[in-house]
Amino acid sequence: MDIDAVNALPYEEFVNIFGNVVEKCPIVAAAVWSRRPFESLTAVEAAISDFIDALPESGKEGILRCHPDLAGRDLQSGTLTRESREEQAGAGMDALSSPEASRIARLNDDYKERFGFPFVICARMNDKASILLQLSERCQNERAVERARGIEEVKKICRLRLQGLVLTDATNK
Template sequence: MCTSALTQSLVRRSVRAGHVTNHKYPHINMDIDAINALPCEDFVNIFGNVVEKCPLITAAVWSRRPFANLTALEAAISEFIDALPESGKEGILRCYPDLAGRDLQGDTLTRESREEHARAGLDALSSGEALRMSRLNWEYKVRFGFPFVICARMNDKANILQQLTERCRNERTVERARGIEEVKKISHLRLQSLVLPDAPNAPNKL
């Protein structure tokens, strides 16, 4: 069976079991068995933007299957990131867009980032807020060499502006670590939209 046909079969199985909220698989909640059975190409197609624009991380994590549950899948992603050298971690941070920046204005954000911007109200800034955000984003990147990263879905625009102001004063090592913490928060929420949650007291499938 070709990879696309296999994926469709797995999705149909999850639909019958009530485990899929949308038949378009980039927007589904798949069970862990279906995820473990995915070929690499389809796994990357579905999870390739859990870490923004980093499908190579997803491809590497695929080789660690089978996953016992959502928690194990998330842990595999975090462990891969943690094992990277500092330059690699900064490379991940550089894959994230400036908040309310050029990608938003040019409508070139990824689907996930666009939704996250909207949740935080970053697509509806006043002219004064937009000017302040642009200036602070520029100051942050000049100081640290990578963009400001924060989990927009856990914050509103006022809090984001406040944190951006405060974090501009930190040291580079502090901000690198803080940025990676925020990457993991973003990844956690993106995974939750794709994978069924772990059932309480569920037995380990491995």
């Protein structure tokens, strides 16, 4: 759909369509709906980013907690959102060897124990080797650094999901 169609969406339909651009956080879409009309896809993305940035640290951690573990229980049981399933599969998270699966499960557990929220990375911009490397490296970060890094990854995921929903045109800045 184009930006005019986005701007014409009633509240319920807007939230239904954009409710998972931030994983399992339809409240984000609900909050930015009132900022219409948007000039461009970039303006929609900026409104979402501004909303997230204005959240207290506990709210940002709440957004991070909505994300599933990479190659975790939700992938194995088929309960991931469609978007997450496609993103994880694209990065090879659904085709891990047994040693890779064990390693990522251990690292996911260590990460959550250290930070209190799951490891978030834009799977569409990475492959399984880089994901495993970053998960291992990021476990060493301080909590505030990792919270900020996770939110930046959420924004990357959001940008790509928005691009899949809204047509861009040459006039978008």
